[in-house]
Amino acid sequence: MKIVKKTLFYILASLVALQFLLPLIWMILSSFKIDEVIYKDIDTIFAFVPRFSDLSFDSYVELLGFYNIFKNVGNSLIYASVTVVVGLTINSLAGYALARFKFPFKDWILIFIIALMIVPIEATILPLFLVVNEMGLINTIPGYLLPFIINVMNIFLFRQHFLSFPGELIESGKIDGLSEVGCFFRIVMPSSLNMYITVGILTFLASWNDFLWPVMALSNADLMPIQVALNAVFADTYNIFTSHMMAALTIVTIPIVILYIIFQKYIVEGSMQSGIK
């Protein structure tokens, strides 16, 4: 009885797993075939099971022949990294000030930050475009990056985190002659590493996956991040074959899979804190 139940459970769990995995397996496998083979295999088991005689890197080579997709991947990596480094510094400094110092208008600034958390950024993306346009920053990297460096949610998360930061550590740093800024970068930041990694990973993923803002803010093909370039490649029905498209999708997915494998724990923790997606 117990064995029957266990077997049924495994069958159910596996069927559900297939439902999530098969599209991804098909994507990766098809990227190594030519279109003719993809469509010949499509209603057979070989759509999902590799037959090594048919596999080749041809579609990758052809794709890179007319779209240098690595340039856009590189753009995205740079944009996401800058957003993480500058964003974490600016937002955590603000969160630290709100947690640790006494100063005039402190409560007002805190209320201001919390009020801004309620306003959905995507909803006001059009007037944001107008502001950046007025500043003459459309189609420039600063114009693209600056609006998403500030993140009020992250300021708030950092503030909550720093509220419980041990004051003695900072005092001892001061006795050793460190300034307030020195204390922050030499003591506070290193001892909050976990927090920084969690928020950093979320920021990185959000920046890497962003689509709407780059479509509006960057139309220069040389500056385009990968998600926008991907959509442009997809729209090109003359040159593109299914195998090329699957190759492009696979290339874009690889960095995120690597990131996921390395930082698995932080991604899950972080998504619980902010409830993204």
Place this chain on the structure above:
Amino acid sequence: MKQFIKRFVKVRNTTEHFRQSEHHRKRDIVSAYGFLTPALILAILFIVLPIILAFTYGFTDYYLLKPNDKEFIGLENFKRMMTDEVLIQSFMNTIKFVVFVVPLQLSMALGLALIVNKKIRGVGFFRTAYFSPAVLSLVVISILWTVMLNPTSGLINELLENVGISKQPFLSSASQAMYTIIAISAWSGCGYQMMIFLAGLKNIDGSLYEAADIDGANAFQKFLFITIPSLKPILMFLVITTTIQAFKLIVQPMVMTGGGPDYSTITILQYIYEYGFRHRNIGYASAITLVFTIFLVVISIIIKKLFREEKVA
């Protein structure tokens, strides 16, 4: 009593005053504002200013290509919204998406969490498998599914034919396109929520189930009277975040259908994008932005109020 409080506050203030010298206090203020300034400048430029702009432009006929020609036209834009059939359609589409995707995605996520909560060998594999679509970006998911759902040669239709179901148009049919987008969105997003549910399930006190076993409860009763009530705070948290997220749907229809066929998948956010960014009609698009932003703020306040007593994770 009042006097007592006054005196108490005064005493506290003076002790703090003594504790912190004048010099230190000044240094604290300088440091604090130094630390806050970059964030505050960016927040004012890129969050507050856009909101103010949406507010002022919404009452004008501002057209991006004629920036010096804008005039105050009162409530004209808002009146136009009431009779704009495509706008009303995009609002109904958005509502339809939210109403279907939130329960579908959350129940899928809960089901998956229940499977991977079992203490059985190989559970790590299942967890990774169920989570895997959540790693992909929305653009990748949208393109992959568009290719797979191709009406004539797509993978899904070939598989359907193999089990005796005739080919379906999916994204190219006005009656099916939105439901297709709903299903794909739930498929891609439920992995994250599964992880959050799983954390909730792990926190439930095992002795509750033991007590229920002694009382002779069956699996369904245990689920209904122990699991669900224990998950309530997490459920509320997920309902709020998923609902707000769903209202901001744009990438999937933009990549998969472009809002069509026959405006059957156009959403509010996409309508704003089309009007403001593509047609450059800033006045009208700002008015819609204004109404949509207020709508979202009100929705999130209402949901939060409804579940006020719940302490959210």
